[in-house]
Amino acid sequence: MMKKTGIILLNWNAAEDTIGCVKKFQNFQAFLGDNLEDKTTIYVVDNNSDSADRKKIRQDCQHIVFIQNDSNLGYAGGNNVGIRRARKDGCAYILLMNNDARIAEKDFHLLVQAMDAEPDLGIVGPLIRDDHGGILNAGGRDIGCHYISHFKEPVQPDMLYDVDYVSGTICLIRSSLLEHIGLLDEEYFFSGEVADLCQRAKKQRTSSDSSGAYHRIAINPQASGTHDLSASHGNRGGIYTYYTVRNRFLYIRKHLRSSIPRLFLYWTSQHLRHAYRCLRERKKIELQMILKGLLHGLIGKYGPLH
Template structure:
């Protein structure tokens, strides 16, 4: 085991049935200008042989970076899988952590500004990148806003061409788990991400709780990442039917768990039903495939929030 210094960053990547994406992401990390990092590649029990193939690639010398491979043995979801690697890196003494989606490609300078922001201001707990739609100059994420009355989240700048309009470091409501850096002390004050969300809102919940503990959350546009949006859930225009379940249920759970005012819980409950109605209409108006599965998951979400 390598000796971990205060400058070292644990880069944590979660793989699930995505050999090509993960391979490209890892290769992009070879060009990082920040030299002090180690990759923890954690796999959520992939069924396509991707994890074994990536390990073989590493043993064959195809990656010019150091990687620790971790197999969870089951699909623990986004928070669960990442938490396994975070705990291991924490145990090894890492001071800085960078969660990175496996369907991303990073610019060579992507890590340096994140670390510098954390080093220069000890009150900053979480930092995040400017994220583009892969292969374009179109913004996917330039910081996040969250409505704590409804649970609705919004990516600042989404689908806008980047002409420098979001080039200032700024404090935001949340950073997406697609590219999220944080310091060790956040874990010691806030704890880990809640794993029962499984998909969506786990990092939003974690960001908001961190802010409630006094940590600042900063968007750092000098860090740039390119994202193959929603690759693991069917693509942005053809999301898997189960996405509706987690979107409806978890938005309500997020407000209920992070907000003390009962009125906010009530408005979030109402908004969940509004969101379910919109998704229901969309199934028929847009003639989506797998109609019965989509309707079933919408129904299950409403049953879950009613418990």
Template sequence: MSGVSESDIVLVDNGSTDGSLLNVKNRFQDIHLIKNKVNEGFTGGNNIGMQYALNRGYEYIMLLNNDTKVTTGFLELLIAEMRTSDKLAAIQPLIYYMEPETQIWNAGGKYHAWLGYSQTNYKVKSEKPYLTEWISGCAILVRSAVLEKVGLLDNKYFAYFEDVDWSLRMRKRGFELKVHPKSIIYHEAGASSKSEIKGSEGFLDPKVHFLNVKNQIFQLRKYCTSPQYWLAWPFHFAKFGFLFFISW
């Protein structure tokens, strides 16, 4: 991050028990470390880190998953675009799979209100930064001033779909979201949610299935009108069954 002035790295350890925190302390002494006693979830862990940054007056906060690999200059590109408009609340890089590196994992997303469905884009819409309806929690640069108006991630989600909720809340307040196609990172998708041994829920941790279903129902209730809610149910019921099937 040689092109970013006055930046700091904050690592939130979300209740790990494998001794990795001590290894980080020994190798990277300039990193700010926060140790949670228990796993606070994706939302709780990130919220603790964001509150730490807000208390210290940072202009921007970059959320970045620990199963990612970044490219040189990715953050500088995001910051430069954020400085073009105060209406821009947050921006994400173009996210590729770790393997194969040529396949896009997330290029932004579209939200279908009548189905309560968040669709992921797998194709780049433009060579320049472009607007999107929701952005991935895997990697988000957010404006701190926006958080004072919109709030942090909703801890009721714990993990999954909290990024869609956050995006919808930002857009509801009149802010914009973008994807920067020249800012690139790679993501080892599902690294934290898969089991090495196949169980009754396939290779996915059973908690992942639970959170996926629970949070989509929660999101339907939160954002859909009554007609939209009942129209969306058959679609989601079929989708839940399909996702359970392909996890095997």
């Protein structure tokens, strides 16, 4: 029997994307029948969008749990609201998914089946492709050590393989794992929080004693999802650059403490080079976001940017 899965979609002034994602899921065969709520529940968490955006979702989406936040809590905080509700409702698995991403029914079930078959699997994701079939993300390496951290090709094309992190675009999480490691770290606000969650999961054993295996973080290359980056570009802008630069320092502080002097020097150098390129190319906003992200990362100023 399929274990109950909570699907969490975070909305911020992107009602059309969210509605399209909801309707895609509701066309799955898993949603048909009288016991819909026993199988899968969709949670739409709104991060304080404008009233027209919220109203459209409420009108066009039936059989969902709609949660309204009073402020924009970012990716981490917004998803945490949905995760708490899904866990309260007894969801064994939790799917985090961008509202501008899509996954077919067979690929969704491949992720669930992998989780069912592998008791030590804590978090699993599919290959993330663009609309033309090219691979955008096949899992990733430690973001504290690698400038380009994501794989562009599967490490193993035919079987589940371990990675340091799974893309937050689409990832399936074992709910019971969160009892031990906690939820997404809201200090990240936007970017890096799923890599952080994966790192914490890898350090957690599957049982309370030392005999248990550590949780695996893996990609199922038989499963694919798509991500329309153009849809979210307007909501990202230079702010994404800021959080990406800044949050790498937070990640290093948490997980690579013994290497802080070396890594802080390395990343300061890398980001200053990037800033110099932006200066030469007259990319004023990106330049400002890099320098602000670098400053805040070094001094330890995290959370939402004010």
